Amino acid sequence: xxxxxxxxxxxxxxxxxxxxxxxxxxxxxxxNLLIRETYSPHQTMFWEGDTAxxxxxxxxxxxxxxxxxxxxxxxxxRLAIAGQLLGFESLSGRKYSYTAEALTEAHVCxxxxxxxxEVIQQNPAVSVRVIEALSQELEQAEMTIRDLGLKSSTERVxxxxxxxxxxxxxxxxxxxxxxxxxxxxxxxxxxxxTVSRVMADFARREIIENGKGCLRIxxxxxxxxxxxxxxxxxxxxxxxxxxxxxxxxxxxxxxxxFA
Amino acid sequence: xxxxxxxxxxxxxxxxxxxxxxxxxxxxxxxNLLIRETYSPHQTMFWEGDTAxxxxxxxxxxxxxxxxxxxxxxxxxRLAIAGQLLGFESLSGRKYSYTAEALTEAHVCxxxxxxxxEVIQQNPAVSVRVIEALSQELEQAEMTIRDLGLKSSTERVxxxxxxxxxxxxxxxxxxxxxxxxxxxxxxxxxxxxTVSRVMADFARREIIENGKGCLRIxxxxxxxxxxxxxxxxxxxxxxxxxxxxxxxxxxxxxxxxFA
DNA sequence: CAACAAAATTGATCTCAATCATTACCTTGG
DNA sequence: CCAAGGTAATGATTGAGATCAATTTTGTTG
Numbered sequence: 001x002x003x004x005x006x007x008x009x010x011x012x013x014x015x016x017x018x019x020x021x022x023x024x025x026x027x028x029x030x031x032n033l034l035i036r037e038t039y040s041p042h043q044t045m046f047w048e049g050d051t052a053x054x055x056x057x058x059x060x061x062x063x064x065x066x067x068x069x070x071x072x073x074x075x076x077x078r079l080a081i082a083g084q085l086l087g088f089e090s091l092s093g094r095k096y097s098y099t100a101e102a103l104t105e106a107h108v109c110x111x112x113x114x115x116x117x118e119v120i121q122q123n124p125a126v127s128v129r130v131i132e133a134l135s136q137e138l139e140q141a142e143m144t145i146r147d148l149g150l151k152s153s154t155e156r157v158x159x160x161x162x163x164x165x166x167x168x169x170x171x172x173x174x175x176x177x178x179x180x181x182x183x184x185x186x187x188x189x190x191x192x193x194t195v196s197r198v199m200a201d202f203a204r205r206e207i208i209e210n211g212k213g214c215l216r217i218x219x220x221x222x223x224x225x226x227x228x229x230x231x232x233x234x235x236x237x238x239x240x241x242x243x244x245x246x247x248x249x250x251x252x253x254x255x256x257x258f259a
Numbered sequence: 260x261x262x263x264x265x266x267x268x269x270x271x272x273x274x275x276x277x278x279x280x281x282x283x284x285x286x287x288x289x290x291n292l293l294i295r296e297t298y299s300p301h302q303t304m305f306w307e308g309d310t311a312x313x314x315x316x317x318x319x320x321x322x323x324x325x326x327x328x329x330x331x332x333x334x335x336x337r338l339a340i341a342g343q344l345l346g347f348e349s350l351s352g353r354k355y356s357y358t359a360e361a362l363t364e365a366h367v368c369x370x371x372x373x374x375x376x377e378v379i380q381q382n383p384a385v386s387v388r389v390i391e392a393l394s395q396e397l398e399q400a401e402m403t404i405r406d407l408g409l410k411s412s413t414e415r416v417x418x419x420x421x422x423x424x425x426x427x428x429x430x431x432x433x434x435x436x437x438x439x440x441x442x443x444x445x446x447x448x449x450x451x452x453t454v455s456r457v458m459a460d461f462a463r464r465e466i467i468e469n470g471k472g473c474l475r476i477x478x479x480x481x482x483x484x485x486x487x488x489x490x491x492x493x494x495x496x497x498x499x500x501x502x503x504x505x506x507x508x509x510x511x512x513x514x515x516x517f518a
Numbered sequence: 519c520a521a522c523a524a525a526a527t528t529g530a531t532c533t534c535a536a537t538c539a540t541t542a543c544c545t546t547g548g
Numbered sequence: 549c550c551a552a553g554g555t556a557a558t559g560a561t562t563g564a565g566a567t568c569a570a571t572t573t574t575g576t577t578g
Contacts (some may be wrong), residue, residue: 070488121386141404145400149445449535450537
């Protein structure tokens with residue numbers, strides 16, 4: 001396709017994440033509908049309430065999604081990462097339901113909502129990818145609902161910190177913390193002060209170690225045990241009491257243990 | 260297609276919601292992959308942790324989606340209604356991430372996960388529908404996140420009651436309340452007692468009137484004003500102070516008012 | 519570097535909702 | 549009829565986290 005004005009391999013991430021297994025011809029056709037953009041840190045991609053003309057695929061970087069009640073109370077819905085889709089929530093509505101602000105430099109592909117329909121109707125592989133991405137985001141959102149509905153402040157901060165750990169491999173790895181205390185509070189449904197206190201407590205117990213804008217997790221095991229995802233299991237006399245929800249995890253553990 | 264063993268118009272909702280504009284031939288082909296099922300009230304469709312072999316489309320009825328932490332704390336994620344999809348969150352994983360229990364008699368179509376991929380790859384119209392449905396569910400989930408993160412107990416109960424109102428038309432209409440106090444609490448991130456107190460308070464103020472399993476909203480305006488979605492607006496001297504998030508709603512209100 | 523502003527920490531107090539406990543109110547079945 | 553068990557309402561008390569306030573730390577700018 002000679003009218004294709006983009007090199008095939010220029011947009012690796014985009015291609016890898018959205019168009020695996022498509023012919024180069026098809027990719028090119030789609031490419032012409034896509035607009036690539038880069039946002040710098042703290043730049044706002046779009047505002048809650050704006051007319052949602054474009055939908056976005058995040059190729060690299062991290063984006064903060066915020067919504068608020070009319071009286072000004074703010075909630076961070078999630079931190080979008082590479083591979084996620086932005087703005088699809090407004091597919092049937094007309095307006096963005098949240099504000100999207102880049103935390104790091106962010107590379108996106110944006111597409112007009114009409115063009116999107118054309119693309120997904122013509123490219124089954126793309127629609128499968130979109131469905132998978134949306135399903136995963138829905139699952140993640142539902143886990144957030146669970147956490148906000150059930151967890152204590154300590155558990156919320158603990159699970160948040162764990163969610164920052166890249167591969168759950170080695171402990172003691174320093175990593176960057178892009179959010180301020182206020183933003184952490186806005187994510188976790190707490191106040192700035194509470195987050196600060198919990199973090200200070202963690203540091204005092206030598207579970208974490210925090211410098212400016214970065215963080216080192218010294219004791220991920222403790223965090224896991226106090227993040228609410230720990231197994232509910234009690235030993236009373238010669239009885240082992242465990243919650244039904246834990247049964248499966250226990251089975252695996254027990255099999256390993258007694259092998 | 261003679262091998263089609265179902266009448267075309269037997270499954271109106273299913274067709275209407277998932278397959279608009281498809282040829283009857285295509286619909287028939289898809290139909291053979293679909294399994295229709297009916298669940299009675301309190302029957303469990305699937306359990307959290309079960310292998311997710313099937314995905315569901317809810318055609319009629321109401322289904323409660325519950326998840327829990329390993330120590331037994333429970334959270335209702337949402338009440339699924341006709342037109343919504345169930346189990347898609349497990350599309351890339353292997354297990355259901357929540358338990359689905361019918362509240363009313365529930366009519367569903369279920370489909371094997373492999374067959375689903377075939378269907379959406381062959382039928383662009385279906386995938387568009389699925390994408391729209393998932394987007395809407397994601398938007399709804401994000402609104403729930405906002406509510407759990409920000410709202411007070413009164414605001415939570417008020418918005419929950421409003422969400423039960425069918426068409427926001429006339430007030431004073433009696434409707435059925437399918438959830439117990441405990442279940443309302445599990446939805447709203449509160450305790451049974453708190454919900455009971457707030458409801459009693461509403462009844463005392465003559466905002467609602469509640470019998471067993473049913474409910475009459477006497478003053479929807481009050482509920483709206485106290486559900487957290489009310490406009491943030493204060494008048495100080497000759498100044499009108501309003502939050503940026505309210506600006507748009509205010510503009511519309513003001514235009515009407517001064518016309 | 520001083521001077522200022524913003525972010526973070528820490529302390530004191532308060533409040534809303536959780537917790538604990540009791541009673542009332544149903545429904546169902548013997 | 550009462551006994552039993554489950555749901556709801558209500559009271560008394562506690563407690564986790566919010567709020568208010570002060571201080572320290574960090575970052576920014578002339």
